[in-house]
Amino acid sequence: MGDIGAFDPLKWQRTFDYLPNYIQGIPMTIAISGAALLIATLLGIVAGVMRLSKRSYLSGVATVYVEFVRNTPLLVQLFVVYFGLAPLWSGNRFIPMAIGLGLFAGAYVAEIVRAGIQSISKGQLEAALSCGMTGTQAMMLVILPQALRRILPALAGQFISLIKDSSLISVFGYTELTFAAKKVTAATFLGFHPYVLVAGFYFVICYPLSLAVRAFERRTARIG
Amino acid sequence: MVKVENLHKSFGSLKVLDGIAFEVAKGEVLVIIGASGSGKSTLLRCVNALEPVQSGEVYINGEAIHKSKGRDLSRIRTEVGMVFQHFELFSHKTAIENITLAPIHVRKLTREQANERAMALLERVGLPEKANAYPSELSGGQRQRVAIARALAMEPMVMMFDEPTSALDPEMIKEVLDVMTDLANSGMTMLCVTHEMGFAREVARRVMFIDHGRIVEQGAPADIFNNPQHPRTQAFLSQILV
Ligand SMILES: Nc1ncnc2c1ncn2[C@@H]1O[C@H](COP(=O)(O)OP(=O)(O)O)[C@@H](O)[C@H]1O
Ligand SMILES: [Mg+2]
Numbered sequence: 341m342g343d344i345g346a347f348d349p350l351k352w353q354r355t356f357d358y359l360p361n362y363i364q365g366i367p368m369t370i371a372i373s374g375a376a377l378l379i380a381t382l383l384g385i386v387a388g389v390m391r392l393s394k395r396s397y398l399s400g401v402a403t404v405y406v407e408f409v410r411n412t413p414l415l416v417q418l419f420v421v422y423f424g425l426a427p428l429w430s431g432n433r434f435i436p437m438a439i440g441l442g443l444f445a446g447a448y449v450a451e452i453v454r455a456g457i458q459s460i461s462k463g464q465l466e467a468a469l470s471c472g473m474t475g476t477q478a479m480m481l482v483i484l485p486q487a488l489r490r491i492l493p494a495l496a497g498q499f500i501s502l503i504k505d506s507s508l509i510s511v512f513g514y515t516e517l518t519f520a521a522k523k524v525t526a527a528t529f530l531g532f533h534p535y536v537l538v539a540g541f542y543f544v545i546c547y548p549l550s551l552a553v554r555a556f557e558r559r560t561a562r563i564g
Numbered sequence: 565m566v567k568v569e570n571l572h573k574s575f576g577s578l579k580v581l582d583g584i585a586f587e588v589a590k591g592e593v594l595v596i597i598g599a600s601g602s603g604k605s606t607l608l609r610c611v612n613a614l615e616p617v618q619s620g621e622v623y624i625n626g627e628a629i630h631k632s633k634g635r636d637l638s639r640i641r642t643e644v645g646m647v648f649q650h651f652e653l654f655s656h657k658t659a660i661e662n663i664t665l666a667p668i669h670v671r672k673l674t675r676e677q678a679n680e681r682a683m684a685l686l687e688r689v690g691l692p693e694k695a696n697a698y699p700s701e702l703s704g705g706q707r708q709r710v711a712i713a714r715a716l717a718m719e720p721m722v723m724m725f726d727e728p729t730s731a732l733d734p735e736m737i738k739e740v741l742d743v744m745t746d747l748a749n750s751g752m753t754m755l756c757v758t759h760e761m762g763f764a765r766e767v768a769r770r771v772m773f774i775d776h777g778r779i780v781e782q783g784a785p786a787d788i789f790n791n792p793q794h795p796r797t798q799a800f801l802s803q804i805l806v
Binding site (some may be wrong): 395462463464466467468469470471472473477481482485486489 | 579609612614634635638639642643644646648652653654655656662665666669670671711714715718
């Protein structure tokens with residue numbers, strides 16, 4: 341590591357001079373990941389329920405969506421959505437990027453939701469129906485709430501993945517965390533140090549989330 | 565109250581119900597017995613149309629449930645309470661929420677009305693102090709009593725029980741049977757799949773023995789248990805009456 345000066349205090353000094361850029365990137369990263377998570381959750385629930393529908397056109401549409409997303413690269417999807425949708429919001433890059441990330445994560449959420457619903461025993465549905473609920477009521481009041489609680493850790497894991505994947509949108513020049521590192525590299529010609537620092541920032545954001553998920557799981561163990 | 569005519573049901577090539585027909589009068593308690601796999605659960609599930617039938621008819625209070633769909637089907641089902649072997653309480657809801665969920669969303673009661681009724685039902689099954697407990701915090705016997713209260717909350721005309729005590733530890737069986745006996749004494753129409761012979765003798769007006777999806781023999785409990793006519797009934801009873 342001699343060449344890059346991994347332990348060179350001066351190089352670190354120059355990197356840390358740009359700390360405000362990183363700090364500014366954090367809320368951007370969180371905002372875009374949060375917006376994408378919202379889109380992904382709504383889309384994922386709808387698509388996950390659709391995949392289990394007896395109506396083949398509903399399950400068909402959902403399957404095409406999920407398989408398409410899962411079998412193409414995220415970066416390519418982001419380009420497609422960005423260049424496809426950006427003209428709709430002239431000047432606003434946030435919305436198309438959030439949609440791109442949300443569409444991507446939504447497919448994974450859909451699979452999580454589908455597995456969650458399938459993990460709820462058929463007897464729960466029958467109990468709900470035998471109380472006079474319609475199929476929709478049984479899904480909304482009995483099956484989905486239990487399924488969602490069961491998959492919450494997986495959803496939170498998906499959110500953590502989203503935060504990490506959002507680094508890809510730096511290619512569009514959006515001033516989130518990774519873009520800050522890019523900027524520092526451009527200004528200082530340092531490559532290694534800015535990215536180590538940005539990795540640290542991602543870790544500091546994501547690790548507490550992982551811990552929170554685990555704490556939540558312990559707290560809700562009572563409901564079983 | 566319940567009328568079943570010429571019911572046929574198969575799963576693929578497996579014939580499970582083979583021409584079942586019977587009626588249950590208002591206030592009557594019918595106990596259904598039969599070996600495991602003889603089609604008892606399937607029969608109950610066909611009665612409230614959780615399972616579609618290939619042919620035959622099922623009437624609940626004169627309404628053809630086997631032909632009903634959508635809202636009509638849901639409405640008829642509210643007249644048929646069902647209690648499952650494995651309780652099937654909603655695990656994300658407390659005991660009282662389990663009981664009020666359908667009254668609020670199906671019967672459109674206010675939360676206050678529903679809560680008041682639910683508390684009365686919890687008193688009736690002897691669990692008022694467990695109103696705010698989650699199912700995971702209840703014993704099997706308590707869960708089943710809450711499940712009975714949940715079914716009663718819709719004020720059904722008929723109650724169906726599918727082996728309600730067979731998943732319970734022996735010391736909890738009585739508390740559930742007591743609730744069922746109490747219910748029968750109050751005049752509830754009941755279809756019970758159970759092998760609790762003491763309960764059947766005491767409470768049933770009629771006992772029906774099913775084998776391979778057919779009714780082999782039926783009659784008053786004393787006749788069926790003490791003097792079974794059909795060899796298959798005799799064989800079955802000799803196995804379970806030790
Ligand atoms: N959903 C199903 N699909 C296929 N076979 C089933 C299904 N439900 C029940 N069966 C079969 O139907 C037969 C009768 O089952 P069931 O009505 O549960 O019997 P019982 O309640 O008397 O033990 C059994 O052989 C069982 O394996
Ligand atoms: Mg059974």
